[in-house]
Amino acid sequence: MIYEAGLAEESKLTYVEEQLGDAIVGESEQLQRPLGNPRLKEGKVHGSLARAGKVRGQTPKVAKQDKKKKPRGRAYKRMQYNRRFVTAVVGFGKKRGPNSSEK
Template sequence: MRCPVEGLKEPCKVHGSLARAGKVRGQTPKVQKQDKKKRPKGRAYKRIQYNRRFVTSVVGFGKKRGPNSSEK
């Protein structure tokens, strides 16, 4: 295997052997997917988005909280 960057003295190394590829996924127990409630589509979903972003959001000092924030 040749190193993509020319001018380097040492040969490139591969990170880890491929014999261990997929080890964690293979030893994780299989869990069946659970049925979820159907999400609203179209106008109804836009209504939920609007309420989530503008109506129920708490206005405070500092930076605005992101949509994936777990802070209360």
């Protein structure tokens, strides 16, 4: 059946993501003409994996610095209020997020 359809010997016949054998293709009434999907040989990977991790390996190791502890409870709520309402600059355009560096 594969040779009659004019497909290569390495080609596989598929129907709804399932591989078909010669017996099934011959018996199938639904398939008037099965579609051949030629299997591609193993392709190359884009980019060489030999250079993976190059930048991270080149960067010098820097020890983490100690951070100031975050306020808890009432003090944290006070900080949130001040950040959102008191020191917020009202300007034109879209509201900027807390991590925005635009001035």
